[in-house]
Amino acid sequence: MTASLAFLASPRPEAKAAKSRLENLYGHAPIEEADVIVALGGDGLMLDALHMSIRTGARVYGMNFGSVGFLMNEFREDGLPQRIAEAERARIHPLRAFGEDIHCKPFEALAINEVSLLRETRQTAKIKITIDGKSRMSELQADGILVATPAGSTAYNLSAHGPILPLTSTVLALTPISAFRPRRWRGALLPRNVRVGFEIVEPSLRPVSAVADNQEFREVARVDVVEAHDVTLTMLFDPGRDLAERILVEQFEN
Incomplete structure (x- = not known):
């Protein structure tokens, strides 16, 4: 069978035109039913x-019309x-x-x-880091910090000089962004089942935003991050070009 x-296109004219042609060729179901x-x-x-x-359980197959298209x-x-x-x-x-946030x-x-x-x-963020409730760094002074999944390790994490993680790895990347103190700290690899806690030091004086992909929350006071084991997403890749292969290739390209 x-x-x-269901076809979804970026705002680029060529992507919209391709969407129209594909819908004429293969039909188009509502996203909620696809x-x-x-x-x-x-x-x-x-x-x-x-x-x-996440809402529908659909698999996702991407075709590249962007500038990078690592996942496409x-x-x-x-x-x-x-x-x-x-x-x-x-x-x-x-x-x-x-x-x-600071307003509870x-x-x-x-x-x-x-x-x-x-x-x-303009002021440096000051952030306390805990792992499973245990303090691991009393104060990181930096532009920020991120926790990346293996699938996301080649995105912002890589730009911040974090490690590339194979898709099948059982770790998360904890990567500082322009760390000032400790100056030589380059981050950590964490088991995927941990709970990473961030507490903002002086959050009113040194406000910090939390960003989860494209959702932003301003003036946060504390943030906890865990892997959502109850949510499974499925991406589709042409044979020989799956995400694990792309991650491997990325490590040998300039």
Whole structure:
């Protein structure tokens, strides 16, 4: 039985035009009813599609119309149902971030790539770090810090000089962003089942935002991050170009 497809396009005119042609070729199901969401864009659109799939359980197959497209397959119009049927599956768990701001207002969000804490002003952020409730760093002075999944390790984490993690690894990357003190600290690799806690030192004087993929929460006081084992997302990749292979290739490219 052929999977029902929903097409999602970035704002680029060429992506919108391709969406129209593909819908004429293969039909178009509502996203809420589709077996597969076909994302036409870059990695940002792939993240949007994956967040949509949290609600529906759909698999996500991306085709590149963006500038990077690390998570995307090559764009081709022909044979799409067969490509999807033969695609290799990568199953991932997002991160769950929860905490409260300086006004005691709680927040919670899921992040597929990373959870980042970022200074809001010119002043350096000061952040206490705990792992499973035990203090591991009493005060990090930096522009910020992030926790990245293996799937997200080649995104912001890599730009911040964090490690690339194979998709099958059982660790998360804890990576500082422009650390001032301790100056030589480069972060840590953490088991995926830990609870990472961040407490903002002087949160009113040195405000910090928490960002879970594309959701931002301002003036946070504390943030906890855990892997959401209860949520499983499925990405589809053409044979020989799955995410594990892409992560391996990335480590040998300039």
